[in-house]
Amino acid sequence: MGILNLNTPFVVKVKHPNGTVTFDGFCIDLLKQLQELLGFEYELYESPDGLYGSLSDNGTWNGMIKEIKDQKADIALGALSVTGERETVVDFTIPYYDLVGITILMKKPVIPTSLFKFLTVLENDVWACILAAYFVTALILWLFDRFSPYSFTNDPERYIDDDEKREFNLKESLWFCMTSLTPQGGGEAPKHLSGRLVAATWWLFAFIVVASYTANLAAFLTVSRLDTPIKSFDELTEQYKVKYAPLKGSSTMTYFRRMAGIERKFYEIWKELSLDDNIPEFERSKLAVWDYPVSDKYTKMLQIMEDTQLPASISEALDRVRNTTSDGGGFAFLGDGAIIRYLVLTNCDLMMVGEEFSRRSYALAVQDGSLLKDQLNEA
Incomplete structure (x- = not known):
């Protein structure tokens, strides 16, 4: 045998x-x-x-x-x-083996992780300017406190009755500017007018920087969430970055060919009815719609598959899936759910996407x- x-x-x-x-x-x-x-x-x-x-x-x-x-x-x-x-x-x-459907095999997205990802929200030049402003402001604040005749450093007796006294040396000036960038606040402000003007200017700058950073961070995280991988068959068909195709000569390919053929037959029937003069005008008017009543979803899919070039073997399909790039371009393999589940179980870099459809059985012939x-x- x-x-x-x-x-x-x-x-x-x-x-x-x-x-x-x-x-x-x-x-x-x-x-x-x-x-x-x-x-x-x-x-x-x-x-x-x-x-x-x-x-x-x-x-x-x-x-x-x-x-x-x-x-x-x-x-x-x-x-x-x-x-x-x-x-x-x-x-x-x-x-x-009963009820095996068609499903999608794709490469798992590689999500880069970094402890300093929060720094990528702003450009390096912006961070450099913020640091420069920080050190320059702290230096000016120290100089004003050092040479102002009305500062606590030069006239401590003037503020002997004040509960809070703070000498703005270089270390305290740096600490004041840094804590002013946080909700905790900078603490006791300088006593003299020139120092308070510098502090007020720095507070205004800090408010704008923090507000801008928060807005950019929210937008950054939102865009990251929007750029999610494909999760269903419908999402795969509605995008154009990722190409897709089944094995050449497989039953999956036959399924898509037949579905496209059914769409064409429906179109021919609709066209013949809408142009048939033997049908009463009132009945034909029911067929006059702005959009064609039957979707050409599978016809478009079949065209994309043929343009993509069908893989001749599972090994070739796996190579094309693994060549998927980080920018969203690449290849998705459409095949029997049982085979794809096996591939996912034995390959850690692959994943099965969406629910199975067009379920059929495996049998001996x-x-x-x-x-x-x-x-x-x-x-």
């Missing part, structure tokens, strides 16, 4: 030094259990073109389905989805009308 197998994440191919090839994984475990129950022998080989099987535009099949249809193999084993097209040329057994179908179903 010929067993056909595609190299998927469920089935891992390992080459030994003696040249033989062995397989292991979920499907192989299933095959061994079936062998124990039915007592058959088998020969295992891969699909020559490495595809599951899809119908081309010229009406020919490829992949595992072609091998079964051409009677080169008896059973197709792998993550093979049950679709209406495939059921027209092969028979499927009872599903061994046999030749059309083959007696093996009943035997495998019973097993």
